[in-house]
Amino acid sequence: MSRGRLRALGPILAPSGSLLAVAIVGLLLDTYWQYVMAISISAAVIGGALAMLVGYARCITLTTGAMLAIGAYASTLPVVHAGVPFLAALLFATALGAVAGLVLAIPGVRFRSHNLAMITFVFQAVVIIILRESKTLTGGAEGIHVPPPVIFGLSFSNDANFLLLCGALFALVILPIAVLLAGPFGKNLRAIAANENAARAFGIDVRRYLIAAFTWSSAVIAFAGAVSAPRFRIIDPDSYGLMTSIFTLTYPIIGGMGSIWGGLVGGGVLRLFPELLRPLADYIDLAFCVLVVGTLTFFPDGLASAVWTVGRRGRKPSTGSAAIPGVAVARIAELSSATGFAPPTHGGRHGADAPVLTIESVSRSYGALRAVDGVSLSIASGALHGLMGPNGAGKTTLFNLVSGFVRADRGRVLLSGVSLENVPIERRIGLGMTRTFQHAATFQRLSCLDNVMIGLGRNTVFEGTSRSIAAALDRESFRAERRTALSALAAVGLGARADDMASALSLGDQRRLEIARAIASRPRIILLDEPVSGVSAEEAHRLRELLLAVNRELGIAMVVIEHNIRFLVSLCDRISVMSEGKVIAEGDAAAMVDDPRVRKVYFGEREVA
Amino acid sequence: MIVVGGLKVGAIYSLAALGIVVIYKATRVVNFAHGAFVLAGAYATYGVVEAVGLGYWPAYAIVPLATGVLAAAVEMIVLRPIRRADIFALITSTIFIGIGLSEIYRLVQNTEMLGVRNPVSGRPIFIGDVIITKEQIWVFGGALLSSLIGLAIFGYAPLGRGLRALAANPRGAVLCGYSIDGMNAMAWFLGGALAGLAGVFAAPSSGVSPELAVSMITAGFVAAVIGGFDSLRGALFGGLILGVAQTLAAAYISSATANAASFLLLFVVLMWRPEGLFPEAKIRDV
């Protein structure tokens, strides 16, 4: 196995390895502690599953208790009532957990924050009510007795062999989670939590990802519930109530939101507290509340992260990086011929004379306000087109219409001759269009490299999953992607900052990062919304050089909104001027500045007779 | 008659929901600790009415003040530092603050439940087939009146105007001379006071116990959602609708479905009309 593959697989296998290690070490302890260790690693797995949903995707879920219950009952009832073998029942229970996650998520992911929390709360409460009312099936409130697991004739009824069984089973089930979280799937989840709009603009279908996250974590949690049930001997609905859900929520919060380890360690350690702190039984709930609120106040990324990053403090934001034009151009050229990586295929008509973007009489009103009023525009392939106008003219709305964030009331938008009428935001990157945002919408908590990797596109749930597997196995396809992303970073002059957190960058560098992300997929057109607002004149000059180089080497067309007229004129060939939703003037860049109509909307000058 | 019972319960829910919405409108925080504030109010009612023996009239004045101060204190001491963090941290904090407060109550008063006497007693009134007790009238009327007063304050009084300004445009409000910190504390004070009042009305019929906190936050939240989270009037009607729906479900289907009914209602409203029955502002995202 190559070193690279070992290095990639290491972090993926480490969670499984440590679970197994804990189980083996536990064999040295007495039976009571073996029991406790089994519960602890079960909680670790729950924490790991919650890391995906709560830590990465930042969804508040109150369904953990219900999912555990589903797992416990769905694996016990077939064994007790129908003599189904344990492993088969376990699989069934896990599948049922996945289905439950799906059923919850499909309507649920329409919502965020408190509404999502309430939907999950409803689900939790309803499941418990159903379990309690179905007396004949589940034994109702009195609970049901769970026999020890029997696998291939071996009964796992003593603490030691049960601990080993737990170790083995949990090591297995955490593996897919580890793979997904370490790879692009996990990065995309974090992108969603960081900035949903930017995520969508780069092909991440938020709803589908959240549904996937819910499904995976519910399945794993159900698995954990099924495996632990036999040790509790009796399962009853009240053991899996709201308090369980709230308590397990603390695992990723206190353990650490940014990695699977946060959930694992959080779960494993926190679950030990009631056992270790038995003398303080009276106060333990209150102590937990204080711990959680304290952690949220002082260590919003969790205690584990706080401890970890003590040694790795992020560098202070730099004031600007020296872009070396020569090198940059070379890297851009490298980008255009990156081997082994096939950029997303862009449909539609290509060729130098076909316009890459056509806007036909689009209009959009908000009540009585006509934000965009019958605007038509045609951008030729490889063109540099500016868009200017006073505040409120409708420029950003136009961008939103073109990129899909807003639906047009009238008119249509064509990309390479293909109508974008029913194309959702997430699919537009695949058709060759990317954008930047007015307020630099980089994914703050991801590294620069990760930001650009997302810019490559190929971010559907399926692709995210398969790329994660490729990353885990250190396949050439993934390495090629990495190389392309690094090239894009180098092209904008951020090659040295690949592993730095995006939040550590200065504003100017963040704008570069956005550009790197926007060019990585080699689109046909980029929409740039105020790319130099807030940066120094010198930095603006460098960005202009960069954009010109990109346009020259890669043939990417650009539509640029800017208030910095000088910049716009120096960059673009043609400029359109908007005012009150309409395009009032269009033509050569230099000519526009002196056009009387333009001066009138900006300065309200009286007409010179 | 079932409807009358539902209205009484609903009026208490309305009060709770109102408090939640006031805090949300002004500070954009969903206060999951609201149920604990109601519990605090109920406990304070026990203290004033039973332990110290002052009777009910002082309770109506003292308790809301006390819970208002408690809520404002929570906001100032605990939530202010977290406010800079994201919404996730805020929501989760309020959940655990609520549990923490309930735990403190349980540690202080380790009994199953504290009983509080009725504010009014006497024979029920018979209107045809329908039996109404004085207590039901009192609670319904009182809770409704309090809700309307709360509405009026928020809608018309200078204080209310400040809160609404803060909600609409924080920076603008600051420029006009309002202090964000002060206004936040004020909003929580008002919300907490409403919760306390809900506690005073709920204490005799539900008793003082930690379960009160859970049932109140659930009901209050569902009521607020039904009404459209951003609308005060909505909270009022949402509470009444919820109360009646629950009681009807318990009467005609089964008691277990009383709880399920509130969840079903919540789910239906979120699916079909997420803005609630009384939507106010529309929000643009991008």
Add this chain to the structure above:
Amino acid sequence: MVDKKLVHRRTILRGAAGLAAAGLVGTKPGSALAQSAQGVTDDEILIGALGQLNGPFAFIGVPGRDNMQIAIDKLNAAGGINGRKLKLLFEQASTPAESVAAAKKLVEDNKVFVLVIATGSTGAAAAADYVRAAKIPTYNTVGATPIIRNPFARNVFHGTIPPASITGQALIDIGFQAVPKARKVGVLAGTYAFPQSHLAEVKPRLEKRGGLEVVVEQFDAAATDYTAQLVSFARHQVELVIILGSFKEAGFAIKQAPEKGLTDAIFVVDGSAVNNAIIPIIGPDNIKKVRGYFNAPYFPTQDDPPMAGYRHLLIEKYNGTLPQGRPNIYDLIGYGSAYVLAEVLKKAGRNLSWDAVIGAWETIVNAKPSDLGGYDIIFPETVTPTDHQGNKKVASAQIINGSWRVVGLAS
């Protein structure tokens, strides 16, 4: 990217933490000389107990712990049992998971000699399941549900609280003592474990009586509005209502009954509602309509000598101020059961082993606290090799002069 070294370190750290924790806690108490059984040394007998110390049922576990300790302190002061002092280890346990953990800790880690299950419901059932396999002599003092009793195990004994079959019958008997000619009976039951096990006993017994119309309504735990159920009873014009639920639930139901049209019925409540806190809830008008059963010969506020004497002890323990609602039945059970247990241990002799204890336990007759100098505030317990239910008596109670009082036996 996760640094492999850090990962490696974490693994070791976690393992080490586990070992350290185990090492800290695993030290055995007392000397290890010549033990024929665990938990017994030359001068000490280790008694383990588990119950709820926090959460909604703390009013069961905390009195259990505190009162067992009172009794044990008194017994130790009088010289102990056969030359050994008693030591109590009480662990928190509520859910099945916690109960099994607590039981395992006590039996396997602390190595207690006997185990007392002072928790009810599903936690007790899980612990019972565990002890059946572990074979340690176990005393179930407060659990009434059948899962604890079935299947029969030679090492499990039941104390004051009789099974639901006995108390269910008591409810019916008390009801018909109050309304001998009742033809229409309502049963109001909570949907959670304890009331449901009562319902399972009460309903068939009522039906067996013949000639009765039985209306069953249910409510969710901690419900506060009983409109629907009471309206149904009123419609059927029931004369007797048996309420299976806590004092809160029963209290609100009784309070709301007249306003829903149920003005003349008599109510019989189960032991958990025979609690003075129900009195302010139901209001003065309803007091005469309520009966209940109680699992001890005196209600805690009565002034009969044993009860009055016991109360002094409790007031002493709590430094002069009793918490509201105490003593309750679980105080009485904690105190009395400790004495019965001590008597069993004494009967087993100086040569203690699990077999000796079980043998002694299976043949106690009318064991009561006064046998060892305590107050007789629980019913005496008698056990046979085939019937391990110590107490089968149930008292009947009414509210007289502002407090519950035991007025006789249920049957």
